[in-house]
Structures are given as structure tokens and as C-alpha cells.
Amino acid sequence: QSVLTQPPSVSEAPRQRVTISCSGSSSNIGRNAVNWYQQLPGKAPKLLIYYDDVMPSGVSDRFSGSKSGTSASLAISGLQSEDEADYYCAAWDDSLNGWVFGGGTKLTVL
Amino acid sequence: EVQLVESGGGLVQPGRSLRLSCAASGFTFDRYAMHWVRQAPGKGLEWVSGITWNGANVAYADSVKGRFTMSRDNAKNSLYLQMNSLRIEDTALYYCTRSYPSGPRDAFDVWGQGTMVTVSS
Numbered sequence: 001q002s003v004l005t006q007p008p009s010v011s012e013a014p015r016q017r018v019t020i021s022c023s024g025s026s027s028n029i030g031r032n033a034v035n036w037y038q039q040l041p042g043k044a045p046k047l048l049i050y051y052d053d054v055m056p057s058g059v060s061d062r063f064s065g066s067k068s069g070t071s072a073s074l075a076i077s078g079l080q081s082e083d084e085a086d087y088y089c090a091a092w093d094d095s096l097n098g099w100v101f102g103g104g105t106k107l108t109v110l
Numbered sequence: 111e112v113q114l115v116e117s118g119g120g121l122v123q124p125g126r127s128l129r130l131s132c133a134a135s136g137f138t139f140d141r142y143a144m145h146w147v148r149q150a151p152g153k154g155l156e157w158v159s160g161i162t163w164n165g166a167n168v169a170y171a172d173s174v175k176g177r178f179t180m181s182r183d184n185a186k187n188s189l190y191l192q193m194n195s196l197r198i199e200d201t202a203l204y205y206c207t208r209s210y211p212s213g214p215r216d217a218f219d220v221w222g223q224g225t226m227v228t229v230s231s
Contacts (some may be wrong), residue, residue, distance in 0.1 A: 002154065104155070
């Protein structure tokens, strides 16, 4: 059972938009920044979004992040087949004094 | 090129020890906090441990506290994870990762390819 809650899977058609939610609590998302990672099959994770909504250089602007209260979301617009991957949210947890991850969401592009 | 290369994984019996290493290159190692993150086969990501730039502060997940010790040698641009009293549930791919912009509560922007640890009798 992960501290941060994500839907196990989402699916959408190419060129459409999808959002992935991440629910936490006041000790993690409510107080600290949320980061999002993409993990392609067989690959190491890649940082997509940090500080809730900041994109590292080189990341497509089709990805965007937002946060409200104790929940965060990752939006992917203009879906492409290469977006099929597992997506993880993460945040520092003040109560646990460590990082916590969501269980991951598998994105399928139909 | 910014790079992290893990090594030291392998097959080990329950209760035994293993030491992982991570060699950093292409960036000023001693300016960054570093972490170990693991992924059990077919499962999600789990943070294991993190260390500040100078090694003064180290944090651990409850699942490994008291059994694992994380350290670094800035002169050698290297990160280590000493794993003792290994359990079957420690079986995972262990990633070395860097904090960005730099602090231990910042995101993980560079990842190694991982080193596999299998705990089995």
C-alpha cells in the first residue's frame, strides 16, 4: 500500500489528453513539492515535472503538472504511442522523514 | 556526459550482506545530495535512502532502517549502500539517483541503469 495514491491504469486515444491523479496527505503533498517520473518499459525512471509544475529542460511541453491541497495531477496532451509508460508521483513526507512514491499508473495509448 | 553507474548487485542468501557502489561522472559530485531508490520485480518505485552533499545527514526508509548504511566518498565521486541482514523482500533493482537542484528534498533528475539484488536461499 503506497502512501501516495494513483490509479493503477489509464487509457486514452492518440492525440487526446489524459490526466493522472496523485492523492496524499498534509504531511507530504500538502506541505512539499510533488515530482513526476516517467518509466518506459525496461528503462530507468525519467524526471518529468518537479516543484509541482516545473519542466526540466528537454521535456516535451505536452506534459504539465498541477497541485491543489493534498492532491496533484499530471496532464499529458496530444497523446502519442511513445507516451506508453508507467508514471509515478513522489513527494517528501515530513512525518516519515523520507520520500514517498505513488504506486504508479500505467498509461495505455489506444 | 552526466552519468551514474551502479555495481555490486548479485545473488545472496537471506541474512547475508552486500555492498552496492555508484560511480558518478560528468558533474561536480560533492554539490549534490544523492539517493538510492529500488524497484522490486514488477512493482513500483521505493525510496531507500538519501544522503546530503557532505554525508553529514542520512535518512532511511523504515523498511531498511538499522540494516542498511548509506555513505559517500566525494574524493572518489562514489556512493555506497551497505546492506546487512538481507531479506527476501529486499530483492529489487537498486538505482542510484541525484537530487536536483541539489538538496535532499529536491527531485531525482539523473538515474543510473540499476544493479539487481536477488535475495534467495
